[in-house]
Amino acid sequence: MSGKEARSKEGRLISTLQRLLELPAADLRQSLNEASELLVSALGADKIDIFLFDPGRNTLRALGTSNTPMGRRQRSLGLDIHPVANGGSIARVFTTGDPHMTGHSDQEPGELPGLVHELGVRSHIAVRLAVDGERRGVVSAHAAAPEFFSDEDLRFLSAITHWIGALTHRAELVEQVTSAALAQGRRQAAEELITVLAHDLRNYLTPLMGRLGLIRRRAEVDGRADDLRDVDRATASVARLGQLISDLLDVGRIEQGLFEIVPAPMNLASLARDIAAALGTPSVEIRVEGPPELVVVADRDRLRQALENLVSNAIKHSPPGKWVLIKLTSELIKGMEHVHVDVIDRGPGVPPELLPRIFDRFVASGNASGVGLGLYLASRIAAAHGATLVASSPPGSGATFRLSMRAGGPPAFRDEP
Numbered sequence: 001m002s003g004k005e006a007r008s009k010e011g012r013l014i015s016t017l018q019r020l021l022e023l024p025a026a027d028l029r030q031s032l033n034e035a036s037e038l039l040v041s042a043l044g045a046d047k048i049d050i051f052l053f054d055p056g057r058n059t060l061r062a063l064g065t066s067n068t069p070m071g072r073r074q075r076s077l078g079l080d081i082h083p084v085a086n087g088g089s090i091a092r093v094f095t096t097g098d099p100h101m102t103g104h105s106d107q108e109p110g111e112l113p114g115l116v117h118e119l120g121v122r123s124h125i126a127v128r129l130a131v132d133g134e135r136r137g138v139v140s141a142h143a144a145a146p147e148f149f150s151d152e153d154l155r156f157l158s159a160i161t162h163w164i165g166a167l168t169h170r171a172e173l174v175e176q177v178t179s180a181a182l183a184q185g186r187r188q189a190a191e192e193l194i195t196v197l198a199h200d201l202r203n204y205l206t207p208l209m210g211r212l213g214l215i216r217r218r219a220e221v222d223g224r225a226d227d228l229r230d231v232d233r234a235t236a237s238v239a240r241l242g243q244l245i246s247d248l249l250d251v252g253r254i255e256q257g258l259f260e261i262v263p264a265p266m267n268l269a270s271l272a273r274d275i276a277a278a279l280g281t282p283s284v285e286i287r288v289e290g291p292p293e294l295v296v297v298a299d300r301d302r303l304r305q306a307l308e309n310l311v312s313n314a315i316k317h318s319p320p321g322k323w324v325l326i327k328l329t330s331e332l333i334k335g336m337e338h339v340h341v342d343v344i345d346r347g348p349g350v351p352p353e354l355l356p357r358i359f360d361r362f363v364a365s366g367n368a369s370g371v372g373l374g375l376y377l378a379s380r381i382a383a384a385h386g387a388t389l390v391a392s393s394p395p396g397s398g399a400t401f402r403l404s405m406r407a408g409g410p411p412a413f414r415d416e417p
Contacts, residue, residue, distance in 0.1 A: 032064025
């Protein structure tokens with residue numbers, strides 16, 4: 001190669017790289033289509049494809065294809081998707097990582113018939129595409145004329161493919177950031193709407209409870225037992241609605257940084273017994289194990305809210321006849337006494353795919369009732385106390401939620417009469 005030819009080849013590479021780097025980080029398909037247009041001009045090819053691997057379907061899909069007659073015909077025939085299992089030169093480059101070059105595709109053993117007979121490809125060069133160090137696809141160039149590409153063209157394509165990998169990575173990052181921003185915006189709008197609705201709904205609960213109270217008193221005076229039973233059920237339903245509204249409002253306070261606690265010495269064991277007595281049902285018993293006294297410094301109302309949510313969650317997932325256990329223990333950790341509250345159920349357990357997100361907002365298993373706020377609130381209340389809340393669920397052994405916090409307060413403290 002003469003010095004003039006070498007400078008021409010080098011100029012082609014630099015010019016293509018400059019134009020490639022000037023491409024905006026738009027959506028991925030648009031970026032790859034524009035990159036394929038640059039390459040088809042630089043190589044004089046009849047078609048350029050930038051394939052990305054779809055692991056779910058085990059296929060190579062041309063997300064970037066030059067807008068040339070051969071490229072448009074490929075799309076119209078559905079030949080822009082290559083199942084890896086079908087073989088062919090493009091799949092072979094992807095699986096082996098070896099570059100491919102031929103001037104007679106019609107004589108290549110195992111080549112896909114669609115490329116040869118439908119598109120009329122004779123010359124073909126291809127290299128594997130890596131994105132952020134990961135094997136992701138193939139960049140290929142096709143021509144109808146035989147012996148069209150040179151060794152220098154293959155080296156050029158290999159060099160450019162490194163930069164196409166960088167462009168792909170950049171476009172994917174932009175899509176991820178954009179998607180995350182849209183999701184965040186939708187979530188904020190939903191939270192604001194929920195908070196407003198919760199405030200409005202709460203304004204109706206007080207007069208509704210008052211009306212139910214009047215109806216109950218009249219039913220008692222008249223001795224209408226059926227009406228009394230219906231009123232009690234309606235009152236319980238309204239109370240549950242009130243708790244849900246309180247939870248929704250607490251979520252809003254947490255997000256706005258207005259969630260406060262007022263800590264004071266309290267007996268955690270006494271609180272556990274109170275909760276067991278209040279939430280136990282004829283079908284699901286709540287048992288408490290542990291010492292009669294465990295003193296911590298905490299906001300009793302908020303801690304009750306957290307533990308009630310944990311116990312209510314355990315009751316939802318406990319089969320009838322099975323009991324839920326509240327287990328209280330303490331231990332020394334680095335010379336400091338810590339207390340643990342384990343809420344244990346004997347239900348089916350937490351699905352493995354759900355366990356990492358179990359404390360997120362609006363996360364609930366498919367069979368559970370509720371909107372998925374209880375565990376989120378319990379985790380935020382624990383965090384506000386400097387405590388930890390973790391979940392474990394060995395297969396077939398139910399679920400255990402452990403709240404751990406430092407002990408504190410005067411040893412002789414009692415909060416029971």
